[in-house]
Amino acid sequence: MGKTLKIGELEARIPVIQGGMGVGISLSSLAGAVAGEGGIGMISTAQIGFREPDFDTNPFAANYRAMEKEIKKARKIAGNGILGVNIMTVTRNYEQYVRTAVKAGIDLIVSGAGLPVDLPAYTQGSGVKIAPVVSSLKSFTVLCRLWERKYRRFPDFVVVEGPKAGGHLGFSEEELETYEKNSYDSVIKSIIEKAREYGEKAGIKIPVIAAGGIFDREDMRHAMELGADGVQVGTRFVTTEECDAAGAYKEAYIQAEKKDICIVKSPVGMPARAVKNRFLKDTEEKPVKLGHCYQCISTCKQRDIPYCITEALVNAAKGDMEHALVFCGENAWKCKKIEKVKDIMEEFAQAAYEKGEFS
Known part of the structure; x- marks a missing residue:
């Protein structure tokens, strides 16, 4: 062996x-x-x-x-x-x-x-x-x-x-x-x-x-x-x-092209890689009103963030792509x-x- x-x-x-x-x-x-x-x-x-x-x-x-x-x-x-x-x-x-x-x-x-x-x-x-x-x-x-x-x-x-x-x-x-x-x-x-x-x-x-x-x-x-x-x-x-x-999350990878993979600034203060989608574009233009804190990351500054990362990632996992942050690696477009x-x-x-x- x-x-x-x-x-x-x-x-x-x-x-x-x-x-x-x-x-x-x-x-x-x-x-x-x-x-x-x-x-x-x-x-x-x-x-x-x-x-x-x-x-x-x-x-x-x-x-x-x-x-x-x-x-x-x-x-x-x-x-x-x-x-x-x-x-x-x-x-x-x-x-x-x-x-x-x-x-x-x-x-x-x-x-x-x-x-x-x-x-x-x-x-x-x-x-x-x-x-x-x-x-x-x-x-x-x-x-x-x-x-x-x-x-x-x-x-x-x-x-x-x-x-x-x-x-x-x-x-x-x-x-x-x-x-x-x-x-x-x-x-x-x-x-x-x-x-x-x-x-x-x-x-x-x-x-x-x-x-x-x-x-x-x-x-x-x-x-x-x-x-x-x-x-x-x-x-x-x-x-x-x-x-x-969810199936919609997997489909976001399959449909992604190389140009769709981007670096974003996460609400918790770190660079992150994700699939470029409508949600990211919308939140750049108009931050989402925050209604609840889920106590996720210690580096999150609630007053300054454009959206709640917990809500965006939960939406992704559930397949709500209209309101989702879809994390991925650089090679996601190969899926x-x-x-x-x-x-x-x-x-x-x-x-x-x-x-x-x-x-």
Whole structure:
């Protein structure tokens, strides 16, 4: 047997992590299917309780309850597969989201949108694997130093997310322009080298997962040739039968052309990538009147925003495209049909075989 993606005692047969996509895009159906096919399935916790009856009045309770439900449902689909949750560091009540996931028996937690400085404290004694999402060698180094000093531990793995990713991005608009002109490969290589250095120091292996713009077997092969231990794939899984998003959301990808993929300024203060649509045009000309706050992101400044990002993303998940913010990766325009998770995973498995990762 050749190399598989090993994270501690966890072992994925195919070195693919399905990216966590919120709101409501990667829940139990998609995550369970990917895990069941030998990858690692990820549930996004971002406003996960939007379908709960008390979401408007008590979003935190609704979200915690929905997390437990979705993890339980995903387990039934995944069998013995590996499941994780993606929890943004800037989520209000971040600690409680993490503790809820641990209590629900999740295998691993990935946290981006800021550095998850105290994630080890919230998972201590649980055995849950933890990883940051980073976009630079500096951020990875800073986090490792903090975790080593405060908790005497290092990440179990690291997700390196490049500028072609979907949704909120860990880059300024100026950086995005620079990275689009230059290769991001050197950043990935530098983090791989640093992860090896820290791993030797700690006596462990710290796998590096390349993310952002990984769409097909060629992208995966390139990442593995750089030295990555696996890849994270988001956009490609949206247009699958198993994806939890509404059909209209998937159709927005299928109908999108390359020119329709754009960078927008998110209401919560970060650049983001989305499908250009009528909603974005309308809100640029006339902000939407805000009627309710769903307590989502700590960086949101309610007085200054043109629309509520929770409402716009919930509308997208439900298929209300007239009032939807449709997050996507740079390669969303390549989605031309509805696929099955099984077929996509087989494609990535073949890429790994070609690279000689499996026997």
